[in-house]
Amino acid sequence: MNIGLLLYPGCIASGLLALADIFKAVNLRLHKPQFEVNWLTLSGETFEVGNGVSIATNKLSDANLGALVVPGAWRDATTVVTAQDNALVAALSKLPDQVMLLSYCTGVCLVAEAGKLTGQAATTTWWLAETAADRFPGVRWKPASTVVMNTRNATAAGVNGYLPLGMALIEQHCGRRVAEEIQKYMVLPRFKERHTPFQGIPGLLQQGPFMRAVALWVEQCPAEALTTEALADHLNLSSRTLARRIKRETGYSSGQLMRLIKHNQVSDELIATSKSIYRISDELGFADDATLRRSFKQLTGVTPSEYRQRFE
Structure with missing residues (x-):
C-alpha cells in the first residue's frame, strides 16, 4: 500500500x-x-x-x-x-x-x-x-x-x-x-478512549477571561466552600448578575458549573494518579470521602473506583 x-x-x-x-x-x-x-x-x-x-x-x-x-x-x-x-x-x-x-x-x-x-x-x-x-x-x-x-x-x-x-x-x-x-x-502507548463525562469543560473555559477566572477560583476553592455568593464576591459581581452571565455563556446554573469544574478535578486525579479517594477528597476540600463518592456517582452514574477502572 x-x-x-x-x-x-x-x-x-x-x-x-x-x-x-x-x-x-x-x-x-x-x-x-x-x-x-x-x-x-x-x-x-x-x-x-x-x-x-x-x-x-x-x-x-x-x-x-x-x-x-x-x-x-x-x-x-x-x-x-x-x-x-x-x-x-x-x-x-x-x-x-x-x-x-x-x-x-x-x-x-x-x-x-x-x-x-x-x-x-x-x-x-x-x-x-x-x-x-x-x-x-x-x-x-x-x-x-x-x-x-x-x-x-x-x-x-x-x-x-x-x-x-x-x-x-x-x-x-x-x-x-x-x-x-x-x-x-515498539512499546507504543496502547490507545484507549479517554473522553470522559467532563469532556466539554475545557471548551467552556476557552470562551474568554471571565470563564477562566471562574474556573481558577473554583479549582482553588475547597469543595465545601463553593457558593454562588462567594464566587460573586470574588468577581465583584452581584449573585444575580453572575448567575445570569454563567447561564447565558454556558447553559448551566452557577451551582451546576461549579460542581462540574470541581468534579472535573476529581476526574483528573482519578485518571492521572493512584491517590486514594480519601486523599483526593481531603485535598479538594470535600467534607469527607463519603460525600465525594456520593456526589461523584450522582454526577457520572458510577463510583470513583469504577470511573478509575474505566478511564485510567
Missing part, C-alpha cells in the same frame, strides 16, 4: 516521522514491503521539517496513493484554515475518492475544507469543536470521540492522533495480531 505523508508550511511533522518508522517496523515484521511511504508536498521540493532536518519529497498530484496522512499544524482556532491553504485544499479536493484520507488535529479542518468530510462523521481536537461545527455544518461532528473511522476517511483528535490512525490502518491491512505485536515490541 502506498501511503502519502503530507508536508506543508507550519505542519507538525513529528507524527509523520513516527508513522514512517512504525510502517517500516511492519515491513520488517512481515518480511515484505506492505507499506510504501511517500513523502509529499504540493510542488515536490525538499522540505525542512525543523531542527535542521530536511526531507526530499514528491509532488502530491503525481502520486499514486492508497492513503494520505494529513497532519495538524501550529495554528489556533482563528487560523486553522487560511488563504495560504487554498492551493493545498484544492489539491486535496481533486484526490480520487479511492484515496483514503487520514487526518488529525487541525489537519482535519483542511480535509473538511476540501469537501472530503461532507455528510460523514468526523472528530477533531476539543478546542476546535465549536469552530469546526460552525465552519463545516455539513460534517457530522463527534467531538466526544477520539477517533472516527469511515470507509473513505479517518479522523483523530490531538497532535498524537497519528498513532491510533496508524495502528487502525495496520490492523485493517495486516490483522490485529500484527498490530498488537508492533505495539508491544
Whole structure:
C-alpha cells in the first residue's frame, strides 16, 4: 500500500516521522514491503521539517496513493484554515475518492475544507469543536470521540492522533495480531478512549477571561466552600448578575458549573494518579470521602473506583 505523508508550511511533522518508522517496523515484521511511504508536498521540493532536518519529497498530484496522512499544524482556532491553504485544499479536493484520507488535529479542518468530510462523521481536537461545527455544518461532528473511522476517511483528535490512525490502518491491512505485536515490541502507548463525562469543560473555559477566572477560583476553592455568593464576591459581581452571565455563556446554573469544574478535578486525579479517594477528597476540600463518592456517582452514574477502572 502506498501511503502519502503530507508536508506543508507550519505542519507538525513529528507524527509523520513516527508513522514512517512504525510502517517500516511492519515491513520488517512481515518480511515484505506492505507499506510504501511517500513523502509529499504540493510542488515536490525538499522540505525542512525543523531542527535542521530536511526531507526530499514528491509532488502530491503525481502520486499514486492508497492513503494520505494529513497532519495538524501550529495554528489556533482563528487560523486553522487560511488563504495560504487554498492551493493545498484544492489539491486535496481533486484526490480520487479511492484515496483514503487520514487526518488529525487541525489537519482535519483542511480535509473538511476540501469537501472530503461532507455528510460523514468526523472528530477533531476539543478546542476546535465549536469552530469546526460552525465552519463545516455539513460534517457530522463527534467531538466526544477520539477517533472516527469511515470507509473513505479517518479522523483523530490531538497532535498524537497519528498513532491510533496508524495502528487502525495496520490492523485493517495486516490483522490485529500484527498490530498488537508492533505495539508491544515498539512499546507504543496502547490507545484507549479517554473522553470522559467532563469532556466539554475545557471548551467552556476557552470562551474568554471571565470563564477562566471562574474556573481558577473554583479549582482553588475547597469543595465545601463553593457558593454562588462567594464566587460573586470574588468577581465583584452581584449573585444575580453572575448567575445570569454563567447561564447565558454556558447553559448551566452557577451551582451546576461549579460542581462540574470541581468534579472535573476529581476526574483528573482519578485518571492521572493512584491517590486514594480519601486523599483526593481531603485535598479538594470535600467534607469527607463519603460525600465525594456520593456526589461523584450522582454526577457520572458510577463510583470513583469504577470511573478509575474505566478511564485510567
